[in-house]
Amino acid sequence: MDHPKAVGYAPYLFSRIPDAVKIESLQKPLRLGVQYALEHPYQVATIAVLLIIGITSLSSVVTISANDNEVPLYSVRSAWEPQIWSSWNFFRRAAEILNGGYKKFPNRIWKFTRADVDMLVLPPRYVKELRSLPIDIASPTAAHAFNLSGSHTNMNIILKNNLHFRTLQEKLTPNLNRLARPMQEELEYAINMEIPESNGEWVQIKPYHSILRLVARVSARVFLGVPLCRSEEWLEISTEFTENTFISLVILRMFPRFLHGIVSWFLPSVWRANNYIRRAKRLLTPEIKERQAAWRKGYQTEKQMSLLSWMIEIASEAESKPQDLAHLEVVISLASIHTSQMNAVHVLYDLAAHPECIPILLEEIDSVVKEKGDCMSWDKTSFYKLKRLDSLMRESQRHNPPTLLSYHRIMQRDHILSDGMVLPKGAHITMPVNAIQNDPLVTPDPEEFQPWRYFDLRSQEGQGHLHQFATTEENILNFGKGKFACPGRFFASLEIKTILVRLLMDYDWRLPVGTERPANVAAHEFIFPKQEGVLEFRKRKKPEVEATRSEE
Ligand code: HEM
Numbered sequence: 315m316d317h318p319k320a321v322g323y324a325p326y327l328f329s330r331i332p333d334a335v336k337i338e339s340l341q342k343p344l345r346l347g348v349q350y351a352l353e354h355p356y357q358v359a360t361i362a363v364l365l366i367i368g369i370t371s372l373s374s375v376v377t378i379s380a381n382d383n384e385v386p387l388y389s390v391r392s393a394w395e396p397q398i399w400s401s402w403n404f405f406r407r408a409a410e411i412l413n414g415g416y417k418k419f420p421n422r423i424w425k426f427t428r429a430d431v432d433m434l435v436l437p438p439r440y441v442k443e444l445r446s447l448p449i450d451i452a453s454p455t456a457a458h459a460f461n462l463s464g465s466h467t468n469m470n471i472i473l474k475n476n477l478h479f480r481t482l483q484e485k486l487t488p489n490l491n492r493l494a495r496p497m498q499e500e501l502e503y504a505i506n507m508e509i510p511e512s513n514g515e516w517v518q519i520k521p522y523h524s525i526l527r528l529v530a531r532v533s534a535r536v537f538l539g540v541p542l543c544r545s546e547e548w549l550e551i552s553t554e555f556t557e558n559t560f561i562s563l564v565i566l567r568m569f570p571r572f573l574h575g576i577v578s579w580f581l582p583s584v585w586r587a588n589n590y591i592r593r594a595k596r597l598l599t600p601e602i603k604e605r606q607a608a609w610r611k612g613y614q615t616e617k618q619m620s621l622l623s624w625m626i627e628i629a630s631e632a633e634s635k636p637q638d639l640a641h642l643e644v645v646i647s648l649a650s651i652h653t654s655q656m657n658a659v660h661v662l663y664d665l666a667a668h669p670e671c672i673p674i675l676l677e678e679i680d681s682v683v684k685e686k687g688d689c690m691s692w693d694k695t696s697f698y699k700l701k702r703l704d705s706l707m708r709e710s711q712r713h714n715p716p717t718l719l720s721y722h723r724i725m726q727r728d729h730i731l732s733d734g735m736v737l738p739k740g741a742h743i744t745m746p747v748n749a750i751q752n753d754p755l756v757t758p759d760p761e762e763f764q765p766w767r768y769f770d771l772r773s774q775e776g777q778g779h780l781h782q783f784a785t786t787e788e789n790i791l792n793f794g795k796g797k798f799a800c801p802g803r804f805f806a807s808l809e810i811k812t813i814l815v816r817l818l819m820d821y822d823w824r825l826p827v828g829t830e831r832p833a834n835v836a837a838h839e840f841i842f843p844k845q846e847g848v849l850e851f852r853k854r855k856k857p858e859v860e861a862t863r864s865e866e
Pocket residue numbers: 454455458472478479482646649650651653654657716720721722791792793794795798799800801802803805806
């Protein structure tokens with residue numbers, strides 16, 4: 315065959331094309347194309363970028379032209395704005411867009427556009443009718459997989475079955491009382507491992523990192539049991555997989571959906587996350603097989619009190635593949651560790667910025683110690699008594715929500731709402747949860763940090779069980795609402811309180827002199843506590859109860 319002169323890798327690349335596509339008519343242009351690209355990489359990259367901008371501008375125009383008056387589009391300045399630019403805008407200014415849209419259309423459906431999706435934003439008045447819709451009409455799981463760029467981040471496993479959801483609901487939550495003690499034991503171990511000695515001196519610490527390790531360790535104790543929970547490899551997998559997955563999805567969202575496959579090939583965060591899944595399977599599979607065999611023989615061991623064993627117990631035959639169970643353990647870590655860690659870090663930052671709250675919380679903790687004894691022996695109801703701490707956690711979450719959007723669903727069929735509005739099959743719906751909860755009609759003086767806001771509400775007659783950190787309400791949707799609301803929220807509440815109680819009882823906390831509360835970091839709808847934020851802590855003088863604990 316008569317090949318034109320080729321340089322570098324062009325002949326090699328060309329030789330890799332399967333024979334089936336080596337049709338004479340395609341061969342030459344393709345070969346010339348590859349060769350040109352290799353010889354003029356910058357020109358080709360520029361043409362590719364211009365093409366992407368061109369295509370996304372056109373699809374933007376099509377979206378906007380197709381936009382009927384019933385569902386106004388908010389967030390785009392002109393019909394010619396490329397979707398890639400709209401994505402960049404959403405990445406930088408999600409709060410502004412979502413608050414602005416909610417203010418303009420508080421009671422009607424509107425939408426915003428990103429390079430990868432158009433989202434219909436619904437007001438909370440629809441929660442009542444949406445919350446009981448079955449998954450084959452409005453799927454939260456399909457929406458979570460989409461939002462997490464599931465096909466490129468290993469998160470599509472959640473579409474396979476709902477074993478993780480059932481295990482949390484049917485096993486973890488009902489067993490929280492029994493888990494309180496092992497969680498305390500693991501926390502004791504974790505504090506010794508992760509919190510530096512202070513010897514009564516003020517020491518600087520980056521709570522983001524230390525609390526991540528505390529949460530990862532306590533969670534591992536509950537998810538895997540002893541001794542696997544102490545595996546350094548698992549601790550790395552359960553924290554780093556999430557960080558890499560978030561890096562990947564934040565980048566992927568900037569590109570139109572059809573480019574995600576190609577872009578993900580080039581993302582080191584995708585390679586690393588894939589590797590973490592492989593390592594998790596290698597690490598957990600032998601243990602899973604051993605526990606499955608023990609379960610079949612009817613053995614009850616200490617290890618049975620863990621999420622992994624409960625998954626094995628309730629899994630159907632089809633759900634019992636050891637590799638899938640290992641994969642689901644990583645998925646649950648993604649859903650749980652950073653969400654709880656971020657909440658605890660925000661509370662610590664808020665407490666350092668409002669130090670007047672600390673003695674009041676200590677008094678509350680002390681009253682429970684007087685009634686129930688040392689915190690190591692507390693059960694779930696002991697933590698329930700910390701109503702001021704619960705209120706402060708919820709107020710802190712309102713000021714620092716993990717996400718500005720929630721209640722994501724992908725419509726599996728057309729659905730007509732009670733007012734006649736149609737949610738078409740394939741539509742991605744969501745709610746601007748933070749704009750909603752900060753509406754002055756929902757939360758008076760929303761800009762004020764009022765730590766006892768929910769404590770005061772709960773003190774009113776008949777309200778004692780409402781307004782808790784883990785309570786979902788029509789206008790407070792940080793955990794969703796209805797049968798698909800976060801199944802881990804009661805565990806999260808207990809875990810965060812367990813950690814905060816110990817950090818408050820054992821240490822003083824303050825901001826370094828002359829500094830302010832570390833500012834949050836935003837990317838798309840996600841809000842993170844500042845990773846490099848610094849606090850100072852000092853070991854407190856041993857309280858009486860503590861002294862008794864060590865003597866026992
Ligand atoms: C402060 C901490 C947490 C927050 C703010 C949070 C928030 C949420 C939200 C908003 C949802 C979606 C609900 C919906 O679709 O309406 C969700 C789902 C979920 N959460 Fe949480 N969560 C937290 C902690 C946890 C923990 C500790 C666990 C596990 C122990 C967990 C496991 C899950 C799971 C498995 C799902 C469902 C995913 C699916 O549909 O497959 N979460 N969470």
